[in-house]
Amino acid sequence: MLHSESTLRSAAPSVGADEVARLTEQAVVLAGGTLLELHPTRMGKADVVLRGAQIMQVGGRIADDLPRVDVSDCIVTPAFTVGHTHLYMALTRGMPPPASTPRTLTDHLQWIWWPLDKALDDDLVHASALVGAAMAAKAGAACVVDLHSSPRAIDGSLDRIEAALDEIGLRGVLAYETSDREGRARRDAAIRENRRFLKRVRAGETQHRALVGAHAMMSLNDDTLDALRGLADEFGVGLHLHVAEDATDALDATRNKRTRLEQRLERLGVARPGSVIAQAVELAPEVVVELGRAGGFVATNPRSNMRHGVGLFGGSGDHVVLGTDGLDGDVVAEARAYAFRHDEAKDGLGREAGARIAAGQAMASRLFADPAPPRIAPGARADLAVLDYNPFTPMNQSNVIEHVVRGWSATGVRHTIVGGRFVVRDRALVNVDERALVGRSRPAAERLWERMQGYY
Numbered sequence: 071m072l073h074s075e076s077t078l079r080s081a082a083p084s085v086g087a088d089e090v091a092r093l094t095e096q097a098v099v100l101a102g103g104t105l106l107e108l109h110p111t112r113m114g115k116a117d118v119v120l121r122g123a124q125i126m127q128v129g130g131r132i133a134d135d136l137p138r139v140d141v142s143d144c145i146v147t148p149a150f151t152v153g154h155t156h157l158y159m160a161l162t163r164g165m166p167p168p169a170s171t172p173r174t175l176t177d178h179l180q181w182i183w184w185p186l187d188k189a190l191d192d193d194l195v196h197a198s199a200l201v202g203a204a205m206a207a208k209a210g211a212a213c214v215v216d217l218h219s220s221p222r223a224i225d226g227s228l229d230r231i232e233a234a235l236d237e238i239g240l241r242g243v244l245a246y247e248t249s250d251r252e253g254r255a256r257r258d259a260a261i262r263e264n265r266r267f268l269k270r271v272r273a274g275e276t277q278h279r280a281l282v283g284a285h286a287m288m289s290l291n292d293d294t295l296d297a298l299r300g301l302a303d304e305f306g307v308g309l310h311l312h313v314a315e316d317a318t319d320a321l322d323a324t325r326n327k328r329t330r331l332e333q334r335l336e337r338l339g340v341a342r343p344g345s346v347i348a349q350a351v352e353l354a355p356e357v358v359v360e361l362g363r364a365g366g367f368v369a370t371n372p373r374s375n376m377r378h379g380v381g382l383f384g385g386s387g388d389h390v391v392l393g394t395d396g397l398d399g400d401v402v403a404e405a406r407a408y409a410f411r412h413d414e415a416k417d418g419l420g421r422e423a424g425a426r427i428a429a430g431q432a433m434a435s436r437l438f439a440d441p442a443p444p445r446i447a448p449g450a451r452a453d454l455a456v457l458d459y460n461p462f463t464p465m466n467q468s469n470v471i472e473h474v475v476r477g478w479s480a481t482g483v484r485h486t487i488v489g490g491r492f493v494v495r496d497r498a499l500v501n502v503d504e505r506a507l508v509g510r511s512r513p514a515a516e517r518l519w520e521r522m523q524g525y526y
């Protein structure tokens with residue numbers, strides 16, 4: 071039923087469909103590109119042979135009769151992972167601003183993001199996810215780690231996102247944003263929705279993965295922390311929520327819950343394999359270290375932090391990844407902001423932008439339990455981004471990060487390949503007709519903005 075809600079797939083041009091089928095069913099060669107892994111940095115020219123969902127061969131003698139895609143003057147790199155996002159925000163670009171200028175994070179939540187999620191109905195959840203996935207795919211991402219909220223359209227919402235991801239061709243790690251801000255019934259529905267989708271993942275009914283989702287510590291009562299922990303224990307998965315985006319979580323803990331934020335996180339049991347905490351701007355460093363040791367991740371979102379006027383997360387390590395926090399799916403833009411913000415802070419982390427991108431790729435690999443790490447090597451998953459990039463200045467292994475943060479752009483993404491399938495080819499979405507998508511998404515955005523007026 072969900073697929074029939076969208077006619078986009080059937081509206082995709084039939085021209086080229088045979089070509090796509092041909093490329094996905096047999097081996098194909100990406101020929102003449104510069105292969106690049108960002109951390110540890112490895113770079114060199116070689117042809118790559120893909121077969122099925124995997125990379126079959128890198129360099130060496132390649133059979134002449136295989137179909138070839140010319141990627142000379144291009145970078146071929148493992149596709150990006152958006153380590154934390156909200157696909158439900160994808161239709162907000164250009165919407166009217168609130169009457170007053172938000173000054174605090176709470177202003178942003180109460181004047182923009184909460185009226186938005188309340189205004190989402192079933193169709194808008196699906197339309198938002200389609201647009202969000204389309205933007206991510208066109209920016210070179212293969213995987214999005216999404217935290218969804220639509221408190222007036224909770225039941226089945228994760229299936230609608232799943233359908234949209236399948237239509238575009240991306241992989242997702244999905245979670246519903248449990249919160250006590252809208253009362254007990256909606257909290258229970260949120261937990262139910264998380265459980266329902268986790269069961270589908272466990273039963274192998276979906277190709278995607280799931281985490282136990284929640285909004286933020288400040289909007290969770292103690293018994294909700296216990297319920298979320300129970301769900302994570304039951305399914306053996308991590309949690310995905312915002313923590314300490316500003317000082318509100320800590321103040322709420324001491325003033326309203328008569329305890330400390332660290333003790334509430336302990337009660338939630340957030341330090342476990344696969345957990346993703348977003349922001350962590352005001353989180354104690356020892357909590358971040360403990361999370362990393364336990365196999366969890368921090369998703370830092372520097373552009374969102376700038377827009378919300380909160381600080382900068384100063385942690386580092388293989389467990390720190392980049393998110394886009396609903397702005398778009400553009401990990402390259404996020405890496406640029408990460409580098410420049412940390413340069414400004416003079417904390418030495420700016421040069422780690424490539425390591426942050428690679429950490430996100432490794433996180434996706436862990437969450438999907440891939441047998442091989444995200445490298446350009448035989449046996450690895452064939453998730454690749456191909457960028458047009460032929461710089462005017464020398465590029466080598468030692469200076470490539472400078473090229474990433476000053477030279478790369480999502481508009482340079484020529485192809486995005488997910489599990490061996492082209493989902494973006496020659497800058498265009500393969501599986502949906504972009505004009506049809508625009509034809510659906512613009513009226514949907516107008517309808518959403520109109521509906522938001524009722525929730526201010």
Ligand SMILES: [Zn+2]
Pocket residue numbers: 154155156217312348395396
């Ligand atoms: Zn977020």
